[in-house]
Amino acid sequence: MDNLIALANEPATWMALFTLIVMEIVLGIDNLIFISILTNKLPEERRAKARSIGLGLALIFRLALLGTVAVIVQLVEPIITIFDQSFSWRDIILITGGLFLVWKATKEIHHNVEQNEAGPKSDNIVVASFTTIIGQILVLDLVFSIDSIITAVGMTDHIPIMVIAVITAVLVMLLAAGPLSRFIEANPTIVMLALGFLLMIGMTLIADGFGVHVPKGYIYAAMTFSAFIEGLNMLTRKRKKTK
Template sequence: MNIPDFSDPAIWLSLLTLTFLEIVLGVDNIIFISIISDRLDPSQQKKARNIGLLLAMVMRIILLLTITWILRLQTPLFTLPYITAEGQPVSISWKDLIMMAGGLFLVVKSTLEIHHKLEKPSTETEKKTVYTAFSSVVLQIVMVDAVFSFDSILTAIGMVDEVFVMIVAVIISIAIMMLFAGPISRFINKNPTLQMLALSFLIAIGIMLVAEGFHQKISKSYIYTMIAFSLLVELLNMRLRKRNESIELPKGKKV
């Protein structure tokens, strides 16, 4: 691994571009970590988020140092003659299997989280908060980190040639995400409607990963545009609800 010449403006441009891309690609990872860590005792949530993001950084650096092995994972294992992409039968590789497994995990996990949040406790005993084991949450974070890291590194390889620049971009992006993970997590978990929106977003990402495993391309820009529009509408609704609550009279009447 060679250290590039940082006096070259092109290197800095590549670093900034890749860092920004890593942050954007890490948004879905932060959302998942925020929601899953909410199942923990409040005193353990920050620790779980930091461990999750640090593990993501370590995995991405390891993957970057084994680029040859990563490229080998894209070698076709078998072909699906009844599914085509661009008129050709789809060839499935280890990379495709990893993407499909990760996508299915996201869909199932997010669906179960939605079901859990919609359930209403029927007795006073059930109303008591039950926290998930710390090791279980970390294990789930590791599984999702592996999928998101794999997708992120494949994107980085296609953009930049210097491995050192990729590693620096990963470290900077993870540091920024760790800085903002707390406020983002609190904001999402404080608003139930945003939680549902975030879980729906993760289901869409999971479906996209499965589709990509079958070489059926779905533009990420469509999904991010959709979620951005939904988020904007929900933020407007939140502001409207807050405004209506602020003008309520003590007796419950509105002005």
């Protein structure tokens, strides 16, 4: 307890906490977009429950990983070398998760294109099962959680700061999940844009797993610019309808 009080009295602690909370929220955007797209395939009355379970699992994974910091450190140690390229458990997990994300985003893009070709009132709309959606969220929760916690461990040595930052970030994601899901559902073009984001994030995870690190700032700058352009398109369409 004395250590916690002493830690709270240090200005650097609050700065580290604020920085880490912002970082965790930014890193959680990928997870949130994926959960929003998947849960929108469920019946409306079950979407909120699926989002809560998905984000609850994300919180559990992150806190569990924080309790095993020694294991997290070992995850970045090389365990296998193929053609002079070393791979750690983290690399393998990122590559696997990236491949899954690319496959899932491609499949969803194909489904959306087919649905649009069939017409807006097509009866061929597939409603996914609750268990399937939760299973897919579970896989990506694990991948994003490992990436998130490794980032947190690299920013501070204090476990309480990491725990507070992780809990705060997941609570913010939980509050934003509902509005984001409704916004994506109400704007079909946003769905394709979000799937494009997931495709890019999946390729980034694969590249990171192979040792090619792409700064997150570039990725989020591209996402922000794309979202800005789409916002202008939405505004243009709205004004045309008004006229």
